Amino acid sequence: MRSIFARGLFERQVAIVTGGGSGIGLACARELAYLGAKVALCGRRADKLEAAASTLAGDGVPGDDVLAAPCDIREPEQIAAFVGQVLGKFGRVDVLVNNAGGQFPSPASELTPKGWEAVVRNNLNGTFFMTREVARRAMLPARRGRIVNVTASVSRGFPGMAHTGAARAGVENLTRSLAVEWAALGIRINAVAPGSNIRSSGTSQYGDELLELARRATPLKRLATPEEVSRLIVFLASDQNDFITGAVYGVDGGQPLWGDIWSIPEPDGAPGAPPDVKG
Ligand SMILES: CCC/C=C/C(=O)SCCNC(=O)CCNC(=O)[C@H](O)C(C)(C)COP(=O)([O-])OP(=O)([O-])OC[C@H]1O[C@@H](n2cnc3c(N)ncnc32)[C@H](O)[C@@H]1OP(=O)([O-])[O-]
Numbered sequence: 001m002r003s004i005f006a007r008g009l010f011e012r013q014v015a016i017v018t019g020g021g022s023g024i025g026l027a028c029a030r031e032l033a034y035l036g037a038k039v040a041l042c043g044r045r046a047d048k049l050e051a052a053a054s055t056l057a058g059d060g061v062p063g064d065d066v067l068a069a070p071c072d073i074r075e076p077e078q079i080a081a082f083v084g085q086v087l088g089k090f091g092r093v094d095v096l097v098n099n100a101g102g103q104f105p106s107p108a109s110e111l112t113p114k115g116w117e118a119v120v121r122n123n124l125n126g127t128f129f130m131t132r133e134v135a136r137r138a139m140l141p142a143r144r145g146r147i148v149n150v151t152a153s154v155s156r157g158f159p160g161m162a163h164t165g166a167a168r169a170g171v172e173n174l175t176r177s178l179a180v181e182w183a184a185l186g187i188r189i190n191a192v193a194p195g196s197n198i199r200s201s202g203t204s205q206y207g208d209e210l211l212e213l214a215r216r217a218t219p220l221k222r223l224a225t226p227e228e229v230s231r232l233i234v235f236l237a238s239d240q241n242d243f244i245t246g247a248v249y250g251v252d253g254g255q256p257l258w259g260d261i262w263s264i265p266e267p268d269g270a271p272g273a274p275p276d277v278k279g
């Protein structure tokens with residue numbers, strides 16, 4: 001485990017990382033723990049969380065400084081129980097990384113109400129309910145806290161995954177609203193938007209073909225690691241960040257600026273045909 005930040009940066013702090021069992025979330029949890037934080041991870045699958053706890057133990061993090069417990073962020077009762085567990089064990093929450101999320105590819109016209117809702121609940125509702133719970137029970141009473149929402153690169157829309165595009169855009173706007181509502185209350189809240197070019201447990205499920213397409217559509221012409229995302233999240237989550245709030249940062253190698261980032265059919269009509277202008 002390595003970090004560009006000084007050991008002890010998060011000494012005596014407690015950090016929740018949702019989706020901390022894999023990928024970007026696990027990279028954040030490892031870095032935060034390396035820098036001195038006590039970390040609480042959640043996800044739906046207990047086996048992934050157990051493996052993550054073993055990884056942290058392998059990094060030399062004392063078992064007492066780690067809590068890894070199942071919690072589906074789509075279920076507000078599970079969020080309340082999880083936050084209660086964290087407060088019961090550690091007594092405070094200084095950092096919340098809302099990283100859990102995901103979706104499935106589908107043409108918008110094929111999305112069922114259930115599929116749409118599953119993705120909006122997973123990304124927008126879950127992020128808000130976790131944030132609200134942590135803020136009310138820990139950060140607002142303490143008048144301090146750092147929240148980082150992990151979204152996705154959706155500034156050009158997300159054709160082929162409209163549900164997640166809408167949900168992530170919702171999280172970005174939520175980030176701005178809460179930044180202002182809670183600015184005077186010691187809380188800073190920002191968002192980090194990875195491109196589809198981070199090689200992780202998440203993107204591996206989309207296959208090598210998509211990752212190669214993403215690489216080619218990236219001006220920097222390479223994929224990134226979860227650790228390259230986590231170091232920005234960790235900075236925004238630290239007390240060293242006091243003057244940035246309500247911001248959304250891409251970690252994407254310039255991908256939103258150029259190229260086709262996602263393989264879907266051309267819109268209806270002959271590719272390249274000029275619009276049918278009458279008159
Ligand atoms: C590459 C681009 C950049 C992004 C990268 C990343 O994000 S990396 C991170 C990537 N990591 C992740 O994405 C991980 C997290 N993502 C997930 O767990 C899922 O995408 C989830 C959010 C839909 C929850 O899933 P779940 O199984 O718990 O959900 P549920 O049982 O509640 O079902 C609700 C309804 O959703 C529908 N539906 C579901 N799947 C599909 C599908 N493949 N196909 C079609 N439809 C699908 C279906 O209608 C289903 O109802 P049904 O027909 O069954 O009655």
Ligand SMILES: NC(=O)C1=CN([C@@H]2O[C@H](COP(=O)(O)OP(=O)(O)OC[C@H]3O[C@@H](n4cnc5c(N)ncnc54)[C@H](OP(=O)(O)O)[C@@H]3O)[C@@H](O)[C@H]2O)C=CC1
Nearest residue numbers: 019022023024043044045072073100101152198200201202
């Ligand atoms: N890698 C990339 O290129 C990109 C990633 N992102 C986003 O970054 C975040 C991390 O992704 P990444 O690490 O790559 O992928 P992963 O699939 O490895 O990470 C997603 C994590 O979220 C957890 N999770 C998903 N749904 C829920 C839920 N309802 N409740 C609790 N936990 C949940 C998963 O655990 P479990 O299965 O146990 O629930 C998993 O640990 C996600 O929000 C993802 O959408 C966005 C754009 C690009």
